[in-house]
Amino acid sequence: MKMVKNLKDKIEARSARVGVVGLGYVGLPFALEAAQAGFEVLGIERNPARVAKINNGENYVDDIREKDLAREVKAGRLRAQVSFDGVEELDVVVIAVPTPLDKNLVPDLQYVRHVTEELSKHLRPGQLVSLESTTYPGTTEEVMQPILETSGLKADQDFFLAHSPERVDPGNKRWQTRNTAKVVGGVGPNSLEAALAFYGSVLESVVPISSAKAAEMVKVFENTFRAVNIALVNELALLCDRMGLNVWEVLDAAFTKPFGIMPFYPGPGVGGHCIPLDPHYLEWKAREYNFRTRFIALAGEVNRAMPEFVRTKAWRILNEQGLAPSRSRILVLGMAYKKDISDWRESPAIEVIKLLQADGAAVSYHDPHIPVFKHEGLDLESVPLTEAALREADLVIITTDHSSVDYACVVANARRVLDTKNATKGVPDPEGKVTLL
Numbered sequence: 112m113k114m115v116k117n118l119k120d121k122i123e124a125r126s127a128r129v130g131v132v133g134l135g136y137v138g139l140p141f142a143l144e145a146a147q148a149g150f151e152v153l154g155i156e157r158n159p160a161r162v163a164k165i166n167n168g169e170n171y172v173d174d175i176r177e178k179d180l181a182r183e184v185k186a187g188r189l190r191a192q193v194s195f196d197g198v199e200e201l202d203v204v205v206i207a208v209p210t211p212l213d214k215n216l217v218p219d220l221q222y223v224r225h226v227t228e229e230l231s232k233h234l235r236p237g238q239l240v241s242l243e244s245t246t247y248p249g250t251t252e253e254v255m256q257p258i259l260e261t262s263g264l265k266a267d268q269d270f271f272l273a274h275s276p277e278r279v280d281p282g283n284k285r286w287q288t289r290n291t292a293k294v295v296g297g298v299g300p301n302s303l304e305a306a307l308a309f310y311g312s313v314l315e316s317v318v319p320i321s322s323a324k325a326a327e328m329v330k331v332f333e334n335t336f337r338a339v340n341i342a343l344v345n346e347l348a349l350l351c352d353r354m355g356l357n358v359w360e361v362l363d364a365a366f367t368k369p370f371g372i373m374p375f376y377p378g379p380g381v382g383g384h385c386i387p388l389d390p391h392y393l394e395w396k397a398r399e400y401n402f403r404t405r406f407i408a409l410a411g412e413v414n415r416a417m418p419e420f421v422r423t424k425a426w427r428i429l430n431e432q433g434l435a436p437s438r439s440r441i442l443v444l445g446m447a448y449k450k451d452i453s454d455w456r457e458s459p460a461i462e463v464i465k466l467l468q469a470d471g472a473a474v475s476y477h478d479p480h481i482p483v484f485k486h487e488g489l490d491l492e493s494v495p496l497t498e499a500a501l502r503e504a505d506l507v508i509i510t511t512d513h514s515s516v517d518y519a520c521v522v523a524n525a526r527r528v529l530d531t532k533n534a535t536k537g538v539p540d541p542e543g544k545v546t547l548l
């Protein structure tokens with residue numbers, strides 16, 4: 112098809128103009144990769160403060176090096192704006208906007224719809240639109256395509272439409288945007304061909320799949336796989352607690368098996384805006400097919416019950432000291448949802464703190480990555496992790512295993528430690544202060 116060849120030629124020549132809508136932990140790293148691959152990239156971001164930062168070459172995403180961003184901005188290969196003006200000049204538009212769930216775990220596609228409606232006003236023949244946001248299978252074809260076709264253009268004939276799920280693991284130093292294989296599915300063969308050519312020119316490897324819907328399913332499966340396996344080890348932690356077994360020892364031994372197993376560990380709950388949420392996109396869509404995704408529902412229940420288990424173990428430890436919860440001072444180590452990042456979305460530490468406060472405890476927190484926390488009804492500041500702060504607490508609860516924390520100092524100075532991440536593994540504990548989840 113001539114239109115595909117034209118686009119592929121522009122991609123090959125790096126003269127294709129690339130747009131990335133949504134410059135968060137997914138969009139900005141991709142926009143940077145596309146600029147580094149030689150494309151001129153226009154970021155479209157609704158947050159004007161982020162737009163200003165980018166245009167000043169300032170970074171705000173943990174996984175990006177500011178000097179790389181500044182270089183591409185200075186070279187004129189990357190700039191950002193709030194509006195959709197000039198979208199008709201673009202050849203490729205990648206969408207990486209949030210796809211949250213509401214409190215009833217119902218998918219909220221407001222951002223995808225809004226962006227798609229804006230794009231439909233500027234859509235012109237030959238453009239490639241690719242959705243990267245994690246969503247239920249069918250979104251690209253059933254929601255985006257009809258909106259884009261209100262332009263009068265027909266998908267896979269006049270313009271190209273694809274789904275290529277993001278696979279960003281925030282904080283992962285080994286696997287980043289560029290070297291993580293990228294699954295690509297189109298709404299038709301021309302869209303697939305165009306999208307493969309584009310992603311193949313920016314990233315190290317692409318994985319073609321037969322449709323946009325299949326690509327969407329791949330992603331929700333990937334995250335469901337994690338949610339279910341995390342729930343399995345969380346359930347094991349609950350049972351080991353009953354049976355007086357050390358779940359961490361059991362798992363470490365199990366993971367010495369060189370085949371047929373993969374390490375997962377229990378924790379205070381499951382955070383991030385992916386694992387706790389994405390599987391429920393599939394659960395919601397499956398109902399349309401009169402299908403109950405029992406593993407997803409069960410995994411969600413088990414994982415969401417973990418903060419309550421942390422509270423139960425905390426009260427046991429305080430009780431051993433003859434302390435009532437309502438007269439206790441607790442220091443929570445870690446607000447972020449996982450180690451060495453500053454993201455706190457859906458962090459289990461939030462729920463743990465709220466449960467402890469509800470029982471009247473005086474709760475403070477320390478997180479080297481989160482100096483202030485005024486969200487979700489909490490209004491706290493990270494306390495310096497001094498020996499005095501450790502000694503004053505009746506109990507220190509480790510909820511995030513940040514690498515920069517000196518756990519030997521924590522164990523040496525705390526009265527008691529509840530370690531929900533096995534962060535104190537290998538730290539001498541001669542007085543038996545540490546209790547593991």
Ligand code: SAJ
Nearest residue numbers: 278279280281341375376377378381382383385386448449
């Ligand atoms: N967690 C456990 N036990 C484990 C692993 C994780 O309790 O064995 C907890 C973490 O502490 C965290 C939550 O689960 O609170 C999510 O952990 P995660 O490692 O899945 O981290 P995310 O959500 O930041 O990143 C994931 C990606 N992670 C990996 O593949 C390792 C991947 O699933 C997705 O590409 C990404 O979300 C996404 O954006 O969808």
